[in-house]
Amino acid sequence: MSIVQRVGHAGAPSRPAGPGGRALAALFSREFALTIPALVLLGFAMGYPLATIVERSVTDFPGGSGAFLDNYKWFFEEELNRVVLLRTFRTAAIVTLACLLIAYPYACAMTVVGWRMRLVMQAAVVAPLLVGTMTRNYSWVILLQDKGPINDALGAVGLGPLHMIGSLSGVIIGLVQISLPFIILPLYASLREIDGRLMGAARSLGATPAQAFTRVYLPLSLPGVVAGSLVVFVVTLGSFITPALLGSPQQSLLPQLIAQQVNQLLAWGRGSAMGVILLLVTLLLIWVGSRASRGSAALSGGGRR
Amino acid sequence: MSARKGRAALMVFCGLVMVLLIAPALVAVPMGFNGRATFEFPPQSWSTRWYENLVTDVTWRDAIVNSFKVAAIVAIVTTVMGTAAAYGLARGRFPGRGAVMALATAPMIIPIVLVAIALYAIFLEQKMVGTLEAFVIAHSLIALPFVIVTVTAGLKSLDDGLERAARTLGASPAVAFFTVTLPLLKRSLAVAAALAFAASFDDVVVAIFISSPEFQTLPVKIYSSLTDTVDPTVAVASTITLAIAALGMAVAFVVMTKRGVEGDAAR
């Protein structure tokens, strides 16, 4: 029965990389090759254009000549730019906070209702995305105008009229409504993962409902809060259409200023420098946000164990 | 406050949020039947001439045709390209995979204005402003991350042991992909293509920059008529996208409800 024996160790020279190794190396390159079309597109439509913008920001000057970082210097020295930059951040912060306050209870509710109701609530979130950017912006142009339905309604109860369109408040109202889906979806995805029994466990250990919420539920939901807020903040920072349609040129935001430099003043260098600044701020925020949510993700992981 | 009252208050709040989410979009419907070219709401007189205008006015018609053309091409191109890339990234072990993945999703996080002026700069240089090619390239860039993210998620949920099994049964890597992986990825691919189509169809910012009076897409046409005129044809165009969206939602709702019922029965 025991016909099997160990074959001696001598013989068969060892090969550092056998034919199997070569086959696998070929496989590697084949899989890499699959990404090449996408990389070409990214290179031509993203890498090259962005490089051009960066280059113009340090080589293209309104007077025809200038020093290396003149466009950036100009940006931070011109008071209007600083005002706009600040306004852009403030607007993004207000919009994010408002979205969060509306989205959190809504996303919480989505985790506790039955599946039919959840489907309806989900549909309500997804529907505006399907309707399209322009349709939603158009609606707000109609709704917010001085003699529009919102002011009519306010007038009927003896308020107003409020000047909303052509003002920052109009922009904020529009942006909040338009951004809501972007925060509800990631927030819901994160809240859904929280083990509901943890709240019960906290209660059984003597926590009041408020304590159970603030000490257990809230910390566990932080990754979703950070992710959703980040999306809204970043999207708002770069938003162009809503401020252009609902805002006024006197209260413009950074993206409008960029477009103005490029389209109307043909100041490519300055516009590019502003674009680069916007990009750097966005990347910084994403980096901070991802670090923060990683930290709280580790926390929630520990909580689950 | 009792738990029941709290719950009721929460549901009332959620109801209001749902109204906030959906109601504004419906404004377009009555506006489309406005008798006069004003922003008055509700309209004082009624007419269907803006519907006729949408079909007969060449600029509107062209804009719609262009939008569909660009979105369809983009959907096909990015679904093929993005699926290949997602597959290579999911199955490959080559160095720099993480970098490629980050690069592929980057268009999602770069502020759209910057993308717009950057592409505008290039297309000006190449004399491509206002061309179908420019739109396809620009929108493919915007749509690609959606495809890659969707297909990557689909691939993750697939047991990669299936492809191995196919290999041991005599299928070459390519045959294994087409006979096993692709059929199982059908749903993800459909979603990816739909998202790519929508991303292209919905883009305004980049389109505003790279369009020309001769070549516009529907959102650009809506934008320009909103800023220049009070043409209620905008409302008609919005109503039609609304109707398409509603139809899509209804179909998805029926499908999901059915699956939900089946899921309940299975439990």
Next chain:
Amino acid sequence: MQPDDRSMAVGARVEIRNLTKRFGSVVAVEDTSLSIEPGQFVTFLGPSGSGKTTTLNAISGFTDVDGGEILLDGTSILSLPAHKRNIGVVFQHYALFPHMTAADNVAFPLKRRRVPKAQVREKVRRALELVHLADYGGRLPRELSGGQQQRVALARALVFEPRLLLMDEPLAALDRRLRDAMQVEIKRIQEQLGITVIYVTHDQDEAMTMSDVVAIFNEGRIAQIGTAADLYERPADLFVARFMGESNRLPVITCDEGAVAFAAGAETLRLRARNATEAGVRGMLVVRPENVLVGRERDPGLDSSLTGRIGRVRYFGAYCVTEVVLDDELIVRSRQPVEVALEAVEGDRVHVQWNSRHALFLRSGEGDQLSGSASSFLDAADGGAEAVAHG
């Protein structure tokens, strides 16, 4: 399948020569050689990370090797891609294609080989018959039970008449009762077809009941290879002794040929042991629990004896396990049929005794080079059912 299939599907001879595979700096398989005769059922047994699955993957073509050779009937297969090796593989989680019916799953390898349609239908029918699922061809995998899915996977791996079948822990996902039934089933089919089978498992019972030959893997090497009886009765080293079945192990030093010294409390006892040759070698005296008898009196028929007091007694129905705590807190276990086992109360002083025929000396060192991870795995795996040195 019919007798004529049998002649076609007769098993392959497999030779593995000096196989080496590293993952970075970790050596997964080190200079391993092995030869398998046609029609043998060989089991690779070992803890996870011991190299058994890597070896299997090298044979199936999913792992490139860093050195060595794999021959199928004398021909190297290393240069062939996985899909050209013509080796049947059954996976742990079956890997049935969820979008195809059972019959389509089984037909898949035939279609890849461009077998004519009529033949496909006939071969699929016979393969499903072989695994007793003739009426289930139209079902999708999710409509089948775990055991049925396993059978479809088996039929699919056999339908193209490979001469070698690899099975990677194929029963791990099934419950115990089903596993026993499937063991019998797999063995029947293997004998009926005469196919060579390499079966990977970490379940020693599975290895013992099914295999012609068992190869025990430890840290990338084959620690021992032989029949189940060889490995159980004559383990080559402490790793094998610990991995195959339960064993009592007493730390000893050899005094001369056939005898070892054991420190029992204050006094040193001389015990007889097989395999002890030269004097002064440290090691373990290994005695299986079923060879240990517990008695109040010394049994004159058994030449080795220690004293201790009764510890825990556990009842298993067919047998019971009696623990005897020696003076220095070492525990010796005895497993005996209930009617033979001593009825004793905890704390009673007793003799633990065995025939020195059953006592095997194994040196510490080469064979017992259990790194931290391997030894802790083992302690966890067999529940410390051997002599455990406390403190």
